[in-house]
Amino acid sequence: MTFGYAGQVLRVDLSSGEIKKDKTPLNLAKMYLGSRGFASRLLYDMVRPGTDPFGPKNVLIFSAGPLTGLLWPTTSRYTVTAKSPATNALGYANSAGHWGPELKFAGYDAIIFEGKAEKPKYLLIQDEDVQLKDAQHLWGKNVFETEEIIKKDVGDSRVKVAAIGQAGEKLVKFAAIINDQYRAAGRTGMGAVMGSKKLKAIAVRGTGKINIAKPKEFLDYGAQMIKECTDGKKTAWYGTLGTAALISSKQRIGDLPTKNHQSGQFPWADEISGETIKEKYFVRYRACFSCPIHCSRITQAKSGPYAGLRTEGPEYETIDALGPMCWNRDFGAIVKGNILCDQLGLDTISTGVAIAFAMELWEKGIITPDDTGGLDLSWGNVEAEIRLIEMIANREGIGDILAEGVKVAAERIGKGAERYALHVKGVELPRQEPRAIKAFGLAHATANRGADHLYHLPTMEYGMKEEAVKYLGLSDEQLSELFDLRSPAYKALECVFEEKYAAVADSLGVCKFSTKENFAVEPNQLARAMTLVTGEEWTEEQLLLAGQRIVNLERSFNAREGLSRKDDTLPRRFLEEPYAVPGLTPTVTELERMLDEYYELEGWDKRSGLPTVEKLKELGLEDVAEELRSMKII
Amino acid sequence: MVLRHLAYLSRGGRNEFLVFLSESDERFKICHARVNRGEVLRKIFAYPEKCTGCGICELACSMVKENTCSPARALIKVQTWLKEGFSIPLPCRQCEIAFCERACPVGAITRDPKTGAWVVNPETCIGCGECVEACPFGSIYLSAERGLAVKCDLCGGNPKCVELCPTKAILYQDSTEVSFEKNVANAERLFKISGGNP
Numbered sequence: 001m002t003f004g005y006a007g008q009v010l011r012v013d014l015s016s017g018e019i020k021k022d023k024t025p026l027n028l029a030k031m032y033l034g035s036r037g038f039a040s041r042l043l044y045d046m047v048r049p050g051t052d053p054f055g056p057k058n059v060l061i062f063s064a065g066p067l068t069g070l071l072w073p074t075t076s077r078y079t080v081t082a083k084s085p086a087t088n089a090l091g092y093a094n095s096a097g098h099w100g101p102e103l104k105f106a107g108y109d110a111i112i113f114e115g116k117a118e119k120p121k122y123l124l125i126q127d128e129d130v131q132l133k134d135a136q137h138l139w140g141k142n143v144f145e146t147e148e149i150i151k152k153d154v155g156d157s158r159v160k161v162a163a164i165g166q167a168g169e170k171l172v173k174f175a176a177i178i179n180d181q182y183r184a185a186g187r188t189g190m191g192a193v194m195g196s197k198k199l200k201a202i203a204v205r206g207t208g209k210i211n212i213a214k215p216k217e218f219l220d221y222g223a224q225m226i227k228e229c230t231d232g233k234k235t236a237w238y239g240t241l242g243t244a245a246l247i248s249s250k251q252r253i254g255d256l257p258t259k260n261h262q263s264g265q266f267p268w269a270d271e272i273s274g275e276t277i278k279e280k281y282f283v284r285y286r287a288c289f290s291c292p293i294h295c296s297r298i299t300q301a302k303s304g305p306y307a308g309l310r311t312e313g314p315e316y317e318t319i320d321a322l323g324p325m326c327w328n329r330d331f332g333a334i335v336k337g338n339i340l341c342d343q344l345g346l347d348t349i350s351t352g353v354a355i356a357f358a359m360e361l362w363e364k365g366i367i368t369p370d371d372t373g374g375l376d377l378s379w380g381n382v383e384a385e386i387r388l389i390e391m392i393a394n395r396e397g398i399g400d401i402l403a404e405g406v407k408v409a410a411e412r413i414g415k416g417a418e419r420y421a422l423h424v425k426g427v428e429l430p431r432q433e434p435r436a437i438k439a440f441g442l443a444h445a446t447a448n449r450g451a452d453h454l455y456h457l458p459t460m461e462y463g464m465k466e467e468a469v470k471y472l473g474l475s476d477e478q479l480s481e482l483f484d485l486r487s488p489a490y491k492a493l494e495c496v497f498e499e500k501y502a503a504v505a506d507s508l509g510v511c512k513f514s515t516k517e518n519f520a521v522e523p524n525q526l527a528r529a530m531t532l533v534t535g536e537e538w539t540e541e542q543l544l545l546a547g548q549r550i551v552n553l554e555r556s557f558n559a560r561e562g563l564s565r566k567d568d569t570l571p572r573r574f575l576e577e578p579y580a581v582p583g584l585t586p587t588v589t590e591l592e593r594m595l596d597e598y599y600e601l602e603g604w605d606k607r608s609g610l611p612t613v614e615k616l617k618e619l620g621l622e623d624v625a626e627e628l629r630s631m632k633i634i
Numbered sequence: 635m636v637l638r639h640l641a642y643l644s645r646g647g648r649n650e651f652l653v654f655l656s657e658s659d660e661r662f663k664i665c666h667a668r669v670n671r672g673e674v675l676r677k678i679f680a681y682p683e684k685c686t687g688c689g690i691c692e693l694a695c696s697m698v699k700e701n702t703c704s705p706a707r708a709l710i711k712v713q714t715w716l717k718e719g720f721s722i723p724l725p726c727r728q729c730e731i732a733f734c735e736r737a738c739p740v741g742a743i744t745r746d747p748k749t750g751a752w753v754v755n756p757e758t759c760i761g762c763g764e765c766v767e768a769c770p771f772g773s774i775y776l777s778a779e780r781g782l783a784v785k786c787d788l789c790g791g792n793p794k795c796v797e798l799c800p801t802k803a804i805l806y807q808d809s810t811e812v813s814f815e816k817n818v819a820n821a822e823r824l825f826k827i828s829g830g831n832p
């Protein structure tokens with residue numbers, strides 16, 4: 001009997017239509033925990049360097065963690081992993097809702113898709129019964145329609161569906177996979193990989209159970225932690241305003257990226273703030289599986305052309321990307337944009353950044369009505385913004401260029417457009433201002449999947465004294481430097497720890513909103529949970545070591561694809577243009593200094609930014625070290 | 635036959651009971667005894683407007699009853715409308731006139747004298763499923779592992795689902811509390827309509 005893990009892995013060859021069920025390799029699980037870590041190892045082993053992300057040799061892995069689906073705070077998460085078409089390197093995206101737990105209840109820890117279907121297919125999993133079904137009638141349909149049709153076809157309203165929309169079918173480089181209608185595995189173009197394999201959806205219904213080694217103790221411990229996350233002050237704020245609470249606090253410190261990062265403050269931030277949304281547009285709270293925090297909200301637009309529209313969210317990242325970034329203050333239009341992205345299967349962050357990029361090119365005269373088919377891309381033109389979302393997903397007109405992501409779009413457009421393309425490694429920048437929050441500057445630059453706020457999710461610098469002392473060992477004097485958001489001091493130290501804990505959370509299948517972000521659940525508590533669940537002794541050190549191993553393995557995958565220190569960089573805007581917000585000293589991101597510190601603390605080679613042979617061996621990655629050395633990469 | 639029901643009157647902050655029971659009815663002797671002792675009969679009431687659809691109640695139930703995490707094995711269920719973002723928790727109603735109990739041909743379903751919950755005796759149950767057919771709410775089913783009827787027993791008076799519900803969308807209450815809260819809400823509404831000048 002397996003504990004915690006569901007016990008089986010599904011292998012689906014889309015080219016031949018063959019479906020196999022393997023036992024979950026628990027030796028891998030011991031090294032890489034599950035979910036993200038597990039999939040990273042599989043990707044490293046299965047995808048050779050130089051593989052075409054859209055070719056049949058790329059694999060697409062859906063994986064849940066050992067805690068996914070359990071009675072423990074926020075156990076909703078699963079990871080989708082493949083070689084990314086946006087970065088041509090490691091790609092993965094993480095989503096929640098109810099899909100991941102359902103996969104485990106059906107009896108599977110992961111699904112590995114190989115090959116490429118000739119005609120559109122969807123995978124239907126009903127416990128032991130797994131079939132590849134024809135999806136020609138679903139091709140061209142949006143995510144919501146797809147889900148409805150599948151539920152009708154299957155005759156079970158309880159199946160959970162993860163699907164791509166038109167954007168994934170059309171290989172938009174930032175296409176998302178959407179599950180439970182409003183939850184997105186958004187980043188790095190996993191939806192496009194799914195589209196390239198002609199896989200429209202995965203529908204799962206699971207009526208099984210997950211065994212717990214010590215159920216009585218785990219019930220008590222899980223109940224205790226759920227109560228702490230329900231009432232505790234570390235998580236309380238998410239439960240009132242959700243991530244939209246960040247609008248006001250970020251506005252205050254000049255970290256609300258506006259007009260493609262021309263500014264860090266938005267004059268009408270009040271109109272779209274968490275407080276305003278709660279007061280005017282709030283309908284009710286929603287939560288993902290086993291989540292006591294309920295950061296999600298159903299909201300409804302009340303006025304303007306989009307009055308009456310309802311959505312789950314919008315989340316902070318979406319509000320900023322579709323709002324201030326495009327100089328849009330109309331909450332209704334943000335709701336409309338959010339719904340469109342969910343239906344068409346687009347990552348809201350990249351979509352907003354791509355539109356803001358186009359709007360800045362319009363402002364600078366680099367693109368003109370000739371390029372846009374007459375569409376007026378002036379800042380704040382809400383109708384044009386909404387139209388562009390559809391044009392990107394369907395690859396119409398200029399949308400076809402933007403669908404390549406801002407990096408490739410800038411190369412195609414030329415005329416100095418690359419100066420306004422805000423991406424790292426080909427992934428559009430999430431909604432933090434690297435000049436205002438230096439830790440995020442380093443985080444965006446070094447994250448292995450491209451610009452990423454969740455890879456390190458640095459939060460300790462926001463005055464988390466207890467944690468900074470405990471995990472970073474800083475003195476009072478050093479703490480004040482860490483807490484200076486605009487100083488580069490100790491940000492590398494912070495990131496090196498936080499990326500490990502983030503990797504642990506991702507790989508166990510729990511949300512960072514109960515773990516990495518606020519330490520409501522600390523690493524030693526996750527270790528105790530793992531001990532009770534699996535029946536094998538886990539310590540905090542073992543978990544964090546696994547986190548570090550995962551980070552090193554992911555970097556090794558990228559190294560094999562030719563990435564190195566030169567790719568750990570930020571757009572020139574953040575390195576050269578001093579940042580101007582009234583009342584705050586203009587500054588740029590001191591990236592090189594932080595990078596040197598970061599590599600050193602990682603035990604990596606400073607010149608190449610890559611793991612050393614010794615480091616990899618120390619982490620039990622001897623085979624990886626051997627391969628990289630034989631390829632003369634390290 | 636007199637309609638058997640309990641009418642609760644709230645007086646002076648203390649619950650008292652008016653009881654209309656058929657004295658000859660064996661089934662209600664337990665209830666009668668409880669009422670004579672002045673105990674309050676509670677059950678789980680749901681407040682769907684507060685439910686976030688997280689399913690912690692289902693997980694808690696399956697852990698308590700089956701030592702496993704399995705919403706399919708939970709005795710409380712949550713139904714969700716995704717597009718509208720709306721969920722309803724569906725606890726066993728612990729009916730006063732319980733169809734499951736009436737349908738049972740072997741008398742396996744009896745009232746727990748402590749809580750008033752209808753409880754399946756696994757020693758007596760034959761797993762015929764007549765209770766499943768009879769229950770109008772889908773709150774009783776046959777265990778996948780054992781084939782015998784399983785239903786909510788209110789965890790002996792301390793239901794874990796209620797204890798862990800993060801938004802208090804399910805509460806273990808006396809029905810007078812539920813109706814009293816609604817009375818107050820309705821009174822406030824009327825007060826608002828009348829502008830304070832009824």
